[in-house]
Structures are given as C-alpha cells and as structure tokens.
Amino acid sequence: MISKLLIANRGEIALRIIRACRELGVRTVAVYSDADAQAPHVRAADEAVNIGPAPSSESYLKGDHIIEVAKRVGAEAIHPGYGFLSEREWFSRAVRDAGLIFVGPPPEAIAALGSKTAARQLAIAAGVPVVPGTTEGLQDAAEALEIAQRFGYPVLLKAAAGGGGKGMRVVREPGEMAGALDAARREAKNAFGDDTVYVEKYIVGPRHVEIQVLADQHGTVLSLGERECSVQRRHQKMIEEAPSVAVSPELRKRMGATAVAAARAAGYVNAGTCEFLLDREGNYYFLEMNTRLQVEHPVTELVTGIDIVQWQIRVASGERLPFPADLTPRGWSIECRITSEDPANGFLPSTGRIEYLHVPTGPGVRWDGGVESGSVVGLHYDPMLAKLIVWANTRDQAIARMHRALEELTIVGIESSREFHLRMMEDEDFRRGDIEIQWLERKLPQLVGQRAPEDIMRVAAAAGALLASRDRGTRGASTGAVATTPVTNAWQQAARREGLRST
Numbered sequence: 001m002i003s004k005l006l007i008a009n010r011g012e013i014a015l016r017i018i019r020a021c022r023e024l025g026v027r028t029v030a031v032y033s034d035a036d037a038q039a040p041h042v043r044a045a046d047e048a049v050n051i052g053p054a055p056s057s058e059s060y061l062k063g064d065h066i067i068e069v070a071k072r073v074g075a076e077a078i079h080p081g082y083g084f085l086s087e088r089e090w091f092s093r094a095v096r097d098a099g100l101i102f103v104g105p106p107p108e109a110i111a112a113l114g115s116k117t118a119a120r121q122l123a124i125a126a127g128v129p130v131v132p133g134t135t136e137g138l139q140d141a142a143e144a145l146e147i148a149q150r151f152g153y154p155v156l157l158k159a160a161a162g163g164g165g166k167g168m169r170v171v172r173e174p175g176e177m178a179g180a181l182d183a184a185r186r187e188a189k190n191a192f193g194d195d196t197v198y199v200e201k202y203i204v205g206p207r208h209v210e211i212q213v214l215a216d217q218h219g220t221v222l223s224l225g226e227r228e229c230s231v232q233r234r235h236q237k238m239i240e241e242a243p244s245v246a247v248s249p250e251l252r253k254r255m256g257a258t259a260v261a262a263a264r265a266a267g268y269v270n271a272g273t274c275e276f277l278l279d280r281e282g283n284y285y286f287l288e289m290n291t292r293l294q295v296e297h298p299v300t301e302l303v304t305g306i307d308i309v310q311w312q313i314r315v316a317s318g319e320r321l322p323f324p325a326d327l328t329p330r331g332w333s334i335e336c337r338i339t340s341e342d343p344a345n346g347f348l349p350s351t352g353r354i355e356y357l358h359v360p361t362g363p364g365v366r367w368d369g370g371v372e373s374g375s376v377v378g379l380h381y382d383p384m385l386a387k388l389i390v391w392a393n394t395r396d397q398a399i400a401r402m403h404r405a406l407e408e409l410t411i412v413g414i415e416s417s418r419e420f421h422l423r424m425m426e427d428e429d430f431r432r433g434d435i436e437i438q439w440l441e442r443k444l445p446q447l448v449g450q451r452a453p454e455d456i457m458r459v460a461a462a463a464g465a466l467l468a469s470r471d472r473g474t475r476g477a478s479t480g481a482v483a484t485t486p487v488t489n490a491w492q493q494a495a496r497r498e499g500l501r502s503t
C-alpha cells in the first residue's frame with residue numbers, strides 16, 4: 001500500500017482525498033497557493049507545502065514543480081483530484097517517469113480518451129454507439145455547413161479538447177454557423193490551448209446518464225452503476241442522483257457493459273466515467289469518458305457502499321477489486337452542488353468572506369465541503385464551495401431529506417446556490433423525475449425569478465442575530481439555529497453598511 005500521498009488539488013476534493021487516506025492509514029501532503037494558506041485542506045493534511053501565487057497557472061497547474069515537491073517530501077504517489085492536472089496525459093506520464101505512482105489512469109488511456117474526437121473513434125471501433133457526428137476537426141465553416149446539412153439542424157459544435165461545457169455552441173440554422181464556429185474556436189483556444197472543433201447532432205430532450213467504472217491493474221473492469229445528471233445549466237451539472245428513474249435493471253446492465261467495453265478498449269485502470277445521452281426510447285449514445293474522479297462520485301458511493309477514492313488508492317497500490325460484476329444500487333442518493341453563485345442574479349459569482357457557515361447534519365446527510373466560517377472566497381478558483389449529499393431508502397425520501405438539509409444550511413456573507421436547490425426540491429417536474437438536459441434552461445426563470453417574502457424575513461433574522469453576536473464579541477455564535485437563505489444583494493449591501501462584513 002502507498003504509505004504517503006501528495007494531493008495536487010485544493011478545496012473539497014483535497015479534503016475528500018485526505019479523509020480517504022486517514023481511513024487507510026496513508027500519510028498526506030497538501031499543496032497550496034498563497035490564496036489558500038488558511039484553507040481547511042492545508043490544516044487537515046499531515047504536511048503542507050506552498051507551491052506559489054494564487055493564479056492556478058502559477059501554482060496548482062505547475063505539474064513539474066508539484067512532482068519535485070512530492071519527491072522532496074518523500075511522497076510515493078500523487079492524486080490529482082478533478083480539474084487542474086487530472087486529465088493531462090503529460091502529467092500522468094511525468095509522474096510515472098519520476099518513479100512515482102499516479103492515482104489515476106495511465107497516460108496511454110488518457111491519450112486514447114482525452115480528446116473527444118479520439119474517444120469517438122475508439123468508441124466506434126469498440127462497437128459503442130456514439131452521438132451522430134464527425135470524428136475529425138473541422139477545416140472551415142463551409143465544411144461545417146456541409147456536414148450540418150447531412151445530419152440536419154440543430155447541430156452542436158464541440159471542442160475536441162472540451163470540458164466543463166466550454167467551446168460548445170448550438171447551431172440552429174445555417175446563418176448561425178460562421179459566428180458559432182468562430183466563438184467555439186476562440187473559447188476552446190483560450191480554455192485548452194487547442195482550437196480543434198467538430199460537429200455532433202444536437203439531440204433534443206435526452207437525459208445525461210453516466211456509468212462509473214472502476215478498473216484494477218489485473219484486468220478487472222467493473223461498472224458501479226449509473227448517475228443521472230440531467231439537471232444542467234449551460235451544459236454544466238447542478239444536481240446529480242443515483243440511481244436514475246429512467247434506468248431499469250436491464251438497461252443498467254447493458255449500459256454498464258458498454259462502459260466496461262469502452263474502458264477495456266482504452267486499457268483503462270483506476271476510476272473513470274463513461275457519459276451517455278439516453279433518449280426516451282432507451283437508446284443511449286456515448287458522449288465521452290472522463291478519465292478522473294468526478295465531482296459527483298459520492299452519490300455512487302452512497303448507493304453501492306464502495307468508497308471510490310479509497311479504491312482509487314488501493315488499485316493504484318496494486319490491489320485487486322473484490323466486488324461482484326453485478327452490483328445492485330441500494331436506496332437513493334442526491335447531490336446538490338453548493339456554489340458561490342447568486343441564482344437570483346443570473347448565477348453571478350459572489351466573492352467575499354463567509355461570515356458564518358452552519359452545515360447541515362442529521363440522518364443520511366453528507367457534506368463534502370472545502371470552506372468554513374471565515375473562509376475568503378475569491379475569483380481564482382471554481383465557485384463550488386461544497387457538495388451536499390443525502391441518502392434515503394426511496395427517491396421521495398431523499399428529496400424530502402435534501403430539502404430539510406438545505407433548510408438547515410446557513411451561509412452568511414456571500415451569495416450561494418442554496419435557494420435554487422430548495423426550489424428544485426419543491427419542483428413538481430423534478431419530484432416526478434421528469435427532467436432532461438434542456439429542461440432546466442426552460443424552467444429557470446420560474447424557479448429563481450423571485451424571492452419569497454418569508455425568506456427575506458429569515459435573512460433579516462439571521463443578520464440581526466449576527467450583529468447582536470458581534471456586539472457581544474462572539475460573532476456568529478448565536479445564529480446556529482436560524483435557517484436563512486442567502487443574503488440578497490440589497491441585504492448584503494445593507495449589511496456591509498452596518499459593518500457586518502469583517503475588516
């Protein structure tokens with residue numbers, strides 16, 4: 001077993017990995033930028049090393065430097081988390097070349113699946129159904145128009161190197177093509193340094209259903225079942241659940257076998273995820289394989305009982321997977337991504353100091369967070385503050401539990417997506433499971449259009465309690481019982497005038 005692991009990440013996922021290590025008896029090394037000197041993951045690790053200034057290009061993305069640090073402190077392995085260096089083929093290779101263990105797939109598998117066009121070619125060769133479209137980068141708009149004509153509008157331009165919904169443009173008619181291609185290329189170049197763009201048929205009304213795969217170094221590749229991730233805004237997931245209301249045991253088996261076939265074709269090892277679009281007739285199409293641990297892995301952990309992060313480390317240490325091929329999910333799990341974005345304000349990023357944070361607890365509630373009271377949230381990194389995850393016997397009970405947990409959650413000082421999630425748990429379509437990937441964009445104006453007056457009253461109560469506690473010199477200590485919604489803009493301004501924000 002690996003005895004000392006460096007975590008090349010920050011925030012909630014760094015803490016998540018540290019917790020897995022603690023339970024396995026693995027010593028941990030955190031790395032941090034200047035902006036994260038006070039971050040919880042730094043304190044939680046056995047050792048912590050500063051790796052540079054706040055911009056990630058000068059710290060968390062400096063792979064060579066991070067490898068040097070790992071060698072210097074005697075870490076045998078590096079876990080990249082998600083984002084940052086996690087899907088960089090060169091990093092996986094450089095870690096291996098340095099004689100260290102990369103807790104993730106080998107560089108060859110990342111290369112085979114890393115670009116969406118390469119992954120589509122591999123999937124087609126392995127007999128995996130893909131979304132209709134091309135498998136090579138486009139030359140120019142004329143070629144794009146010719147291809148779109150063939151598949152029929154709407155089509156989707158996608159960056160081959162894409163991720164996080166970037167470099168993606170829907171084209172509904174020929175007149176939009178040239179502008180959309182330019183925009184997709186520009187965005188892809190900026191985000192990934194690669195402006196290769198290809199075409200897919202834009203599928204209307206499917207679900208996003210993905211299969212968690214786990215593979216060891218001895219040829220065992222397992223499916224841990226599906227996650228439903230159809231609640232999306234701008235092609236980005238907001239809420240995930242396991243299992244999916246749309247997946248029968250028979251379909252689970254078929255999709256699982258398809259994902260395993262794709263992983264095998266790529267020589268995959270460690271945890272990965274095959275993403276599919278699933279239509280109403282039960283047809284599914286391979287989108288891509290994410291060659292890393294995913295944000296939403298906890299919902300699978302809660303319905304399978306398998307600690308995916310611990311098994312990543314065990315597999316990387318050479319252990320064999322002991323699980324049966326046919327896992328049946330138990331109960332229901334839902335995850336809400338709690339971000340520092342203001343739903344009432346077009347999900348505008350909110351920055352500042354978290355004056356007070358009360359985290360939900362109680363039966364079936366899990367909080368994978370990266371912040372605490374006093375944390376300063378800036379614009380350098382991803383806006384995700386934490387993931388709130390629940391488990392219950394049935395989907396209805398899980399929704400009720402998530403609603404209860406969200407009501408307990410109190411964040412004062414910055415805006416958060418909490419209220420959006422509350423409205424989602426109350427929404428009739430969502431409660432019926434009647435959702436698809438374009439549903440949220442249509443529904444959003446209704447969901448977050450207005451704030452209920454009683455919420456404003458609750459915010460006022462929380463802010464009042466905070467002011468009172470400040471006067472007593474015990475800021476925040478007496479507000480634990482007050483459930484609040486995020487402070488509204490007007491309220492935040494008023495609070496600032498009152499000196500509620502710390503100096």
Ligand code: ADP
Nearest residue numbers: 131162163164165166200201202203208235437
């Ligand atoms: P990224 O890697 O940027 O996240 P994905 O290929 O995973 O990109 O797609 C992200 C989301 O965009 C999907 O979950 C889905 O909602 C939407 N999407 C992607 N491809 C298509 C398509 N061909 N038709 C309709 N929606 C799509």
